[in-house]
Amino acid sequence: MTFPRMALGLGLAAAAFLSSARAEGDPAVSLPTDQETWKKLPEVASGGGGPLPVWAKAVATRLPRTAAAMLELDFAQRTKSPVDPKLRAAMRWVIAHQNHCPYSEAYALADARRAGMDEATVKAVTGDPSGWPAEYRDALEFARLHTVDAPSIPDALFAKLVAKYGEKQAAAMVLLGAYGNFQDRVVLGLNLPGESGAPLEPIAVKFAPGAFQSTPVLPPQAELKPLKDDGATVVDRDPEWSELSYDALQSRLETQRARKPRLPVPTWDEVKKGLPPEFAQRPTRIVWNLVCSGYVPELALPWSRATRTMWAEAKPDRVFEESLFWVQTRAIRCNYCMGHCEMLLEVAGLDKGAIAERTRRLAGDDWSAFPPEEQRAYAYARKLTKAPWTVTPGEYKALEADLGPDAAMATFWWLCRGLYMTRVSDGFALPLERENVFMDFYGPNGPKTK
CATH class of the missing domain: 1.20.1290.10 (AhpD-like)
Structure with a gap:
């Protein structure tokens, strides 16, 4: 099974954004091809074989099972959230923007357009916060604060989200902010480029039983290195x-x-x-x-x-x-x-x-x-x-x-x-x-x- 790119009308717009998301310089790790990555990943039960997001290819170089789990995680976040898909995409764009991550901005806009967001709303969401759509404003402000200064989020703001969307959707917004801040750092920390063409749709792949660790696991502790009394500081003091x-x-x-x-x-x-x-x-x-x-x-x-x-x-x-x-x-x-x-x-x-x-x-x-x-x-x-x-x-x-x-x-x-x-x-x-x-x-x- 192969995975389609965005529909043509959406794909051309998203591709323009993604082309600007290319990182300057080489990525921090060598990136395998899609085919090479699929060979590294665990056995597939359904789906598989198509284009892969660059972050999955990067992580799979050393942690192939973890990369596979990330694909299923991304699919869940982008397709199973109880939050309205347009609002979810708008929040994801705000998170990416605050993290200075053009790659994730491009994906958020592609998801927004695929969900049916019109261009006027796209322009408002990506413009000055004073012009954010009124119906989105509280959720977008939560996404912004959650990214730049999470301890400062007012209880009253979260209470507004619960009153408007209910407890389940408000909770999903928290997990969206958490996921966005995780994913953006994978992309930025490894200096990953955007994929060629338009952003990929969520990858609908299922891996065979045994691919993942679901029950709790505790790695053995390595021999502890004692703290030194005569060491030297080798990093800049702050x-x-x-x-x-x-x-x-x-x-x-x-x-x-x-x-x-x-x-x-x-x-x-x-x-x-x-x-x-x-x-x-x-x-x-x-x-x-x-x-x-x-x-x-x-x-x-x-x-x-x-x-x-x-x-x-x-x-x-x-x-x-x-x-x-x-x-x-x-x-x-x-x-x-x-x-x-x-x-x-x-x-x-x-x-x-x-x-x-x-x-x-x-x-x-x-x-x-x-x-x-x-x-x-x-x-x-x-x-x-x-x-x-x-x-x-x-x-x-x-x-x-x-x-x-x-x-x-x-x-x-x-x-x-x-x-x-x-x-x-x-x-x-x-x-x-x-x-x-x-x-x-x-x-x-x-x-x-x-």
Whole structure:
């Protein structure tokens, strides 16, 4: 089966936009052809064989199972969202525009026109915010704030979305913002060009059973590298970074524990009714999971499947990856996810003293306690998080030189994933759990690596 491009009338307009979306310079990774990529991907049950988006080809060079899961995730986001397709496309354009990502802007406009958006509305959506269509304005302002400063979203704005669209659609808007910030960083961080011709329609492919990891998996922890007392800082110091002290950050975590969420948190018994068996095997108290899977499982489950597949495929160093995620949460002030980093460091084997020492060092602008390659990765994480459009292919290649090509791609994907996780947490204003809820899921009696 092949996959059609956009209808001719839409395709010519979209192609013009996509031609302007071409990245300057070479991509950070060598891109295989469509045919070469299909051979790398897992066995296909239905569909397959047609043109592929450039981000799938890039990720498949090192993480083919994860790339396949991303295709199913993209299809879900673009075809199964309860949000009106025209409004969804308009919101996706705003997200891409704030991220300075012409590639995703082109795809959003193609989806908008395919859904029937007229050119006057396209012009209004892509123009000055003061001229946004009145019926879209609150949703587009939410998409903008969700991208540029998610912790600042007013509760009143989200309440307007719930009143107008209902809880399920409002929840889907949060997951859309999360997905857009993830996908834009994949494209920008790897300096990926637009495909030739018009943007592709969503890829309707199903992979054979066993392609993905749906049940929870816990990679083994690599031997921990001790913090150094005599190391040297090899990255530029950022005095602003340490203006917010470790103690102040801990105080923010306590405030987050008392936060009232923007939507009621479903119980596990309510959530599991809508889950397939592989996702319902083990109860969870993780608020993030309960809210996402409880309100929009059609979008939440493909994301969980992609992240679990990446963990199973890459088997990363959990202390290193949670340290990277901690840097991201500090960069964009996501208190909920910062608290989860500390919980997951405990799951990885660190005691509370070691967690406090590690995160205290990360909170300062002197990272000399960490190996040089980790310092450079933390600096890269901070930059990709705050300004992905400024990341260069050379910086990704430096990550490859430090970590190796396979670990570099897994680390990069993990960092892009961090922007999904934080956007969900801040979009819903989730309250931080007081107990380590990951011990239920990944503790001594939890799942092991397969």
